[in-house]
Amino acid sequence: MSLIVRGVHIDDTFAEAFGMRATALIITADTSAWARQAALTMTGFATSVIGCGCEAGIDCELTEKQTPDGRPGVRVLLFAVSTAELQKQLQARVAQCVLTSPGSACYAGLEGEETLRLGNALRYFGDGWQISKRFGAKHVWRIPVMDGEFVCEATTGLTKKAVGGGNLLIIGSTTPTTRAAAEAAAAAIAKVPDVIAPFPGGIVRSGSKVGSKYKGVPASTNDAFCPTLRGAVDSSLDADVTCVLEIVIDGLTTEAVAAAMRAGIAAIVKLGPKRGATRVCAGNYGGKLGPHHYHLRDLLP
């Protein structure tokens, strides 16, 4: 069963999402290009917790007035399934990708109920020449590096109320129109605060199902949504469908994920079925695995 909004079929189903641990960072640099470069490097290979350890992406760009040191910056979000894994990923990625980036500095991007070690873990790179600087509740480490100093806040906040796995399945009759719809949705979601779409350009073409016929493979292709398997498997696709793209959304709060899905659906509907997608669906596991359910009918524009 589906609803039709401006010619686009919206399935009466829901996206099923899971609780995650998350943190946020503010990365600054002398120019917005270098701040973005550091953020992109740090959030590379962070599309899925299944294979990358964490999911990460750029939340938004920040002006000089919005950053702690008055330089242009970027806010980055990281999500993982456990606090220990999030700490490990945060430390490794900041050490290898932000500390190394010319002119960069790194600050807490979230006030959380708990904290993760940031500069407190990286300060040892200073080999005894690191300098601690406190002001009020703020604490940074100054680590000498070859272009001056790497300034890094001691800790950053952790939230246990984050949500991972909000999703939209965007279904179309041609690849270009489906991609156009997915791009429009990803662009709309990028404007929503406190969320990321961690896959390339915010879009994933290899949606997965849990498990596999092969032993030890945790996830495998979502055959019900593969157009080329229509007829060979229990397909969820109509005869005119040739392409399905998915947007996966992680948010610091369940409200942020809902807002992002709403923005994505609105963008798809606005584009219409001729230039965009003919149908929007969502992935779930029958509602038994994830505590967060986002019903598409509740998110219509």
Add this chain to the structure above:
Amino acid sequence: MTPLTLTLRQRPDQRLDLSPLVPQGLAGKTAREIEQIDLQTTRRRVKVGDVFRLRMGDVDQIRIQDTCDRLDYIGREMSGGEILVEGNVGVQAGRLMAGGRLTVIGNAGPWAASGMKAGVFEIRGTVGDRLGGPLAGEIAGMRGGVVVVRGFAGERAGDRMRRGTIIIEGEAGPNAGSRMIAGTLIVRRRAGPLPGYLLKRGTIVLGDGCSALSPTFVDCGRYELVAMRWLAAMLEPYSKAAGALLRRPLSRFAGDMAVLGKGEIFVGNRN
């Protein structure tokens, strides 16, 4: 709510200990009870009511008017609220302060902010020697909080500071930041001879340099460091002048190499 106001009737015959007149000390007391508080430092008893006209109000906002330099220990160990002093104060104002805001619209004597732990202490006039410093026998001086002096400071400002920030918008006397263990001391204008004497760790910033820098500090070059920009943003709500100074290129000197040598002195203009 209107503040609780204490107006000094006349200059007292003896030095007075005003340490009981802090918000947590007056909480729950009636006007009569406050007037009975002892302030004497000699054998001759002096009560609040003897030397002050009291107008009751919110004890979290205390205003002390027409003060003089015989009033010692104002704001001692205050942990919250606000004290505004209209006039000069004696020794050890804000000693061991642990929170709240203390403002002196006048001059303060020696050992102001001695051993301060937290809060904000503003002195609109000048301040005596050993701002934030320890008393004899104490290991560390100031341990937290922010002190802003709009005027000049005497000798050894920030002596043995462990943590916290001191901003002096005027000039500082000899040996500013002596024996500092950590923390930040900013002198917007010129400092006297030998700043950072036996500095272990910590940061001293001198806007207009000093009359003599110890040879045990080594020149590390001139920089516009990100950490200074961060600190400038933190300090600007307290002192725009200090924020502007930190955004300028600063020459860094590491030292004091006579001791641990992990401290630093930043100099704006090298006169």
